[in-house]
Amino acid sequence: MASASSLSTSSPSTPSPAGQSFRQRPWVRMAFPLVVAVVLAVLPLVLPEFANETVARIGVFAVAVLGLNVVMGYTGQVSLGQIFFLGVGAYVTAYGVQNDWNIVLVFVLACLIPAVAGLIVALAAARLGGLAIAMVTVALPIVGVPLAKRLSEFTGGSQGLSARFAETPEWTGLYDDQWQLYLVLVIGGVVFLLTRYLVRGKYGRAFAIVKGNENVASSMGISPYRYKVLAFTIASLIGGVSGFLYMLVIQYTSPETMSFGHSIELLAAMVIGGAGSIVGSILGGAWYVLVPQLTNAVDASLTALLQGAVLLIVLFVLPGGLASLPRVLARGRRRSGADRGPGAPPTTPSSTAGSGTAAEGSERERQGLA
């Protein structure tokens, strides 16, 4: 989300106005989200159909990556099961639509059922500290695929389910792809905004301290267990929303939707986009959708190889993911221009879009307690 750049900069460490970068000026911070909103509102009208569909898919997976980010990027619990919740959300949506349930009810169920499933998984998995969540959630896609095939009464077995809903209303005069994209933008935008408030607020600070040091968290009265369960449940809920959007855009789901390979790709997309970053989630969604398209165009059998190689390279050279690229570049530029005096723009950590890394999280935690 564009508004991610408007993080509070009123801390005493803010440099003098003269040194403020362009993006930190009040009117820029006010106008920037507005501009982005306008651009997003106009874009579906002018883009060709294929581009609209691609942007809508990016939106779907950006929401899925955002959910993964809540549990992994912000709370530091590696989850390999996020795609499972997307799959559950998609199946619930497809089943509901096929049985002509009210679409609002379908949406609520597509959020709630994955959330409850996530809650149950987390209640058990979070009991073991350390990497247990990763070790348990790796089973979710691997169990999920045969389970979906088995429950063919609800899931259509290996053939999967297709469902079309949210037909474009007559009065809008829009094409299907435009209307779908608007729906994705609105629902996804709301999810992103709510998540942004969540991770910047009281709960986000608790998540950050659980990620930073569980012992410190419990000594401060923050139960790591509860917050891990909470984060995982929220991630599952967001995964359910992305499943709903998935059905809206792709209109078809099968057991393959939640395969182990997709689960890993989603995790790779999150890390490459930027862990613990709202902008990183969008970049991750774009990565998830665009890169297979690109590599398939070159050589389909190379996709996994490239994904793995890029993931490792990113971990080596850019641990903050693509979202941290501007910050890293700015730091590099400042270092090279350090001997030219104070002309270089000072960059506080909060001036960058990507935020919520462990160090920064605890920084904000300290300010909050002061």
Place this chain on the structure above:
Amino acid sequence: MGTFIQLVVDGLSTGSVYAAIALAIVLVHQATGLINFAQGGMAVLAAYFAWWLTNQGLPLIVAILLSIVFSFALGAVVERWLMRRFERGDPDTAVVATIGLLTLITGIAGWLWTYNNQQFPSLFPLDTVSFLGVSVSIRSIGTTAVIVVAMILLQALFVGTKLGLALRAVAINPQSAAFSGLPVGRLLMVGWGLAAVLGAVAGALVAPQLTLTPGMLDNALVYALAAVILGGLTSPVGVVVAAWIIGVLENLAAVYVPFIGYDLKVAVPFILLFVVLIVRPQGLFGRKTVVRV
């Protein structure tokens, strides 16, 4: 009754494969404190290597032995050039790195040898032997026996040799080990190499049954991780026992529980895991670790 015993023996054999991978994971965890999600993937690569060698005309047993040497080198190289950077850092990042490694290895195997199933020749004849009126497949017995022998050899190496002593020292306290003059880095490479060897043995034994694909051991990874949690990360014996329990239980459930059947038997370790995590979170044989703040 005959079916039951046959199922138990088969379960012990698949359980042994899970046990080997689980033990490899524990080995790596004790040495470097990270969970290697690519352990199965490395074993698959070794199996592909052996398969490729047999296609070049080498006898199967030579191919497998060469692939074991290859795995040792692979494990050591991966430790030195990929994982070392993540070992002392954030364990979550390290896990993501091993997942990246898994993707990379799967990708390499798929790119070199396609994603199609390949037939891997079996080390053991596919006959059955009658034993007290029950027919048991030789392959199951052979698989179990080979893996048990591999584990005993490994245990002997750890307990009875100077190298094993050094490896244990590094696992317990790398800093003190370094102060007493041990080459910690090289020992970590050896540890990873040994873990990869154990995986390679399991991979070569299970490949004829599963047929060789790049994702052949993805399911086994789930079983192995379940065994690691059930047995407790601190207890190699517990992990092996848990893997056998899982292998036998899933085989029995596949036949005797109609809803589960063969396609859903991968859910068995998952359900087992849930029950144990709620009742006994430190694992069946693990110790509760107490951390001083």
